[in-house]
Structures are given as C-alpha cells and as structure tokens.
Amino acid sequence: MEKLSYQDVNHHVIDRCKSGDNRAQYELYKLYSKAMFNVSMRIINDYAEAEDVLQEAFLSAFKNLQSYKAEASFGSWLKKIVVNASINAIRKRRSELVPMDERVVGEVADEAYEDDSEWQVEKVRRAIQQLPDGYRVVLSLYLLEGYDHAEIGEVLGITESTSKSQYSRAKKKLLEIMKEPQFAV
Amino acid sequence: MEDKLKKFVDEHRDEFDVFEPRTELWQNICEELPQKRKTAKVISIKFGDSASFSANSMFMRIAAAIVLLVGCGLTLFLMKSNAPEAGNTIAATTAPPVNNIAPELAEVEAYYVSQIKEKKSKLSEYDLKVLGLDDQQEIDQELARLDSSYVQLKKQLYTTPNTDEIVGALIQNLQIRIRVLNRQLEVLQRLEQINEQPDLEPQKDETTNV
Known part of the structure; x- marks a missing residue:
C-alpha cells in the first residue's frame, strides 16, 4: 500500500519531468527546494555552498530521474542525493569529517542534564x-x-x-x- | 533512556526549516538543464507562436507529427488510388464510377476522411479509463451508425437521378462525424485539465516527513 501511495503523490509531475518538461521540473523544484535547502544548510552551514549543492543535487536528480523507480517517496530519494552531495561538499572543505578520537569509541560520560x-x-x-x-x-x-x-x-x-x-x-x-x-x- | 532533545526536535520539526534559497537559483538550474531539442522548433516557425500551447510540448510534438503523417499519407493514398478498397475505417471509399456521377465527391471525401482520422488519432491519445470516461462506447455506436447510413447513401448514389441531394447528405454525414469527435475531444481536454489540477498543489506532508 505504501508503495502505491508514493506513486500517487507526484507521479504525474515526475513522469512529465522524465520527458524533459520544464514546467514539471519547476513544480518539483518548488515543492522540494526549501526542505532540501535546509537539509543542505544544516550539513554545510554555509549559505552559498548550500545553494551550490542544492543546484547540483537538482540537476543530478533531473538527469537521473530515469533511475528513480518509485520504491521510496520522491522526497526521500531526492534527500539522499542532497545529503550525499552536502557531505561531499563539506569533505572537500575538511579532510576528515569525524576526526575526533575515533579510537575512544567507549561510552561517553553520562548524559548532561537535559533541562x-x-x-x-x-x-x-x-x-x-x-x-x-x-x-x-x-x-x-x-x-x-x-x-x-x-x-x-x-x-x-x-x-x-x-x-x-x-x-x-x-x-x-x-x-x-x-x-x-x-x-x- | 529518553532522549528529550530528540523528542523536542521531533515535535517542532517544521520550525527548523528556516532557510530559503534565493529565487534566482531556479534560473541557474534552468540554464544548466539540457534543453530538450530546441532545434525541433524549426517546425514551429511555421505556426508562429505555437509555443504558447505547448502544454506538453514533447508529447504534443510527437502527436502532431503522427497526425500529420497519417493525414498526409491518407490523403495521398486516397487521391492517388481510386481503388475500390482503401481499407480504412470509413466505409465510404471511392468507387470508380463516383468520378463520373459526382466528381467533386472524391475530393471532399478525402478531405473529411483525413480530418476524421486526425481527430480519431487525437482521441486515442487519451487514456479513457484514466480520465474516468465510460461513454466512449456510445460514441463508437454513433459513429458506426453514421458509417452504415453513409454506405447506404453511397449505394443510392448509383441508382438515383438526383445526385446533388445525396452528395449533400453524404457530406453532412461526414460533418456530423467530425462534430461528434470534436465534442468528445473537448470533453476529454476539459477532463484532463481538471485531473491535472491536484498535482499543482504542494504536497507539504510528504516533503517534511521524509
């Protein structure tokens, strides 16, 4: 059932995008750009870079739309692209994303009091x-x-x-x- | 152990999306998108600003090409061969003697046949089930009725002295078919527009829940 409902949401627009319909592409962009931009912003923490990533991600999504098989919602498919592109971008900036003592995997001291x-x-x-x-x-x-x-x-x-x-x-x-x-x- | 922070964020998830990209960003994206066959617009010079009706431009182009091909092919075929059996949906195929009795009929017939063909191919592009239209059968019956009365008229043409009247009736018959098809097309177009509307509304839920 899940699968079906995913297809229903946007599949008209997505199908039109697949045939290169510019207006359909814009519709998808309008629908997802804000959420995706915030995803990218949170990872990169830099407005201009996040925009670059968003642009790159949408271009790559439109280019590879044929490979979107509606197994998941379009949103989560797109999000995966955005997250990966964002992480790549931040990796370019820093050599290591998680450098802090990988070797000390042990438990961290008790949770700070969450007020x-x-x-x-x-x-x-x-x-x-x-x-x-x-x-x-x-x-x-x-x-x-x-x-x-x-x-x-x-x-x-x-x-x-x-x-x-x-x-x-x-x-x-x-x-x-x-x-x-x-x-x- | 309970993660209060996670809970707090989950409860206010939507409020965390505070940023928005510049509006010009779409422009940038658009410029880098592969422009789908701009060269194909060579054809559109002929039709002036046909670009304005390009709702589904790619689809329309293909459809137009098919319609044009079918139309041309049919016209040529009918003009060239006065063969008794043109073998197409309309029973009204030009038998040789018609040229003697009503010479103008062959031409008129060819014109309407190509028109009808065109409408029909346009109609067939719509998925009737998707659009929730089930009165297609009625229309098929109507067309079939028209077709059989056409055949009868055609027979009379050889036996009646008053050919003008029958030729008139024949033409009228063809015109009615076109009108029927046109009306059906209109209905379908309107239905399609209605069906497309819901897609335009943002599916907020889906975006934010993923």
Whole structure:
C-alpha cells in the first residue's frame, strides 16, 4: 500500500519531468527546494555552498530521474542525493569529517542534564549551527533528517557505534552551548 | 533512556526549516538543464507562436507529427488510388464510377476522411479509463451508425437521378462525424485539465516527513 501511495503523490509531475518538461521540473523544484535547502544548510552551514549543492543535487536528480523507480517517496530519494552531495561538499572543505578520537569509541560520560524547560526552536537551531562540523553533521542527520545510527555510519563511512558516541558528544556540547550566558536569547 | 532533545526536535520539526534559497537559483538550474531539442522548433516557425500551447510540448510534438503523417499519407493514398478498397475505417471509399456521377465527391471525401482520422488519432491519445470516461462506447455506436447510413447513401448514389441531394447528405454525414469527435475531444481536454489540477498543489506532508 505504501508503495502505491508514493506513486500517487507526484507521479504525474515526475513522469512529465522524465520527458524533459520544464514546467514539471519547476513544480518539483518548488515543492522540494526549501526542505532540501535546509537539509543542505544544516550539513554545510554555509549559505552559498548550500545553494551550490542544492543546484547540483537538482540537476543530478533531473538527469537521473530515469533511475528513480518509485520504491521510496520522491522526497526521500531526492534527500539522499542532497545529503550525499552536502557531505561531499563539506569533505572537500575538511579532510576528515569525524576526526575526533575515533579510537575512544567507549561510552561517553553520562548524559548532561537535559533541562527542556528553556528550549526554544530558534535557540536550539542556532546552537546546532555553532557545533563543529563533525558534531553538527551527525547530530543533524540523527535529530532532523531522521537517519538512524546505522544509516549515518553508512553515509559518513564510520561505524554505527562511532555515530552513536559522536551523537552523545554532540548533544552534550550542544547543551553546553545553550547554557552559555551570551547565548541566552 | 529518553532522549528529550530528540523528542523536542521531533515535535517542532517544521520550525527548523528556516532557510530559503534565493529565487534566482531556479534560473541557474534552468540554464544548466539540457534543453530538450530546441532545434525541433524549426517546425514551429511555421505556426508562429505555437509555443504558447505547448502544454506538453514533447508529447504534443510527437502527436502532431503522427497526425500529420497519417493525414498526409491518407490523403495521398486516397487521391492517388481510386481503388475500390482503401481499407480504412470509413466505409465510404471511392468507387470508380463516383468520378463520373459526382466528381467533386472524391475530393471532399478525402478531405473529411483525413480530418476524421486526425481527430480519431487525437482521441486515442487519451487514456479513457484514466480520465474516468465510460461513454466512449456510445460514441463508437454513433459513429458506426453514421458509417452504415453513409454506405447506404453511397449505394443510392448509383441508382438515383438526383445526385446533388445525396452528395449533400453524404457530406453532412461526414460533418456530423467530425462534430461528434470534436465534442468528445473537448470533453476529454476539459477532463484532463481538471485531473491535472491536484498535482499543482504542494504536497507539504510528504516533503517534511521524509
């Protein structure tokens, strides 16, 4: 059933795109560009670079649309392209995405106390932007893009447990950032 | 252990999408998209600004090409051969004596036959089931009725002295067919427009849930 409903949503537009219909391509772009741009923005944390990636991702999606077989929703197919392109872009910038002591895979110290009473979306969002690349990517993929640690490991070329510990560290750091006095909204 | 942060983010997922790309970005993307056969527009010079109706330009082009080919081929075929059996859907094929009785009929007939053929091929491009139209059978019956009365008229043509009247009736018969087909086409076009509408609305849910 899932499969069917995926097809129903956009398959008219997608079919028209496959035949190179410019207006259909624009429709898809309108539908997905904002969400995809935010995915890219969270990983890269740079407006201009995120735009480049978005452009590259859409071009590649339109070019490879024939290979989209409607097994998943078009959105998740496109998102995979965007995530991969974003990670490649940030890799170019930095040689290692997760350099922080890979060897210490052991458990991270206990969770920092999560006082959610003062959380606000804007505050959390800005704090995420303050995280170093390696932390931010893992944390964003896990929290916002709905990837699990196995998927994050796959896409970043690290192990599942590294992803887990990386996430714990990232979260700890995030909570610290939010506690900084100058960060109070 | 509960991940409060994850829970918090999940609850406010939509609010985290705060950025938007510049509107010009689409322009950039558009410029790099492979332009589908711009050269094919050579044809469109003839039709002036036919570009404006290119709703499904590629599709329309192919359709137009097929219609044109079929039309031309048929016309040529009918003009060239006065063969008694042109072997197509319309029973009204020009028998040799018609040229003596009503010389203008052959030409008129060829014209209408090509018109009807064209409409029919346009009609066949619509997937009737998809559009939820099931009165196609009625139309087929109507056309079949017209076709058989045409055959009868044609027979009378050889036996009646008053050929003008029958030729008139024959032409009228052909015109009715075209009208029937036109109306059907209109209905289908309107249906198609209606069916396409829902696609234009953004499917917000899908985008944000993935």
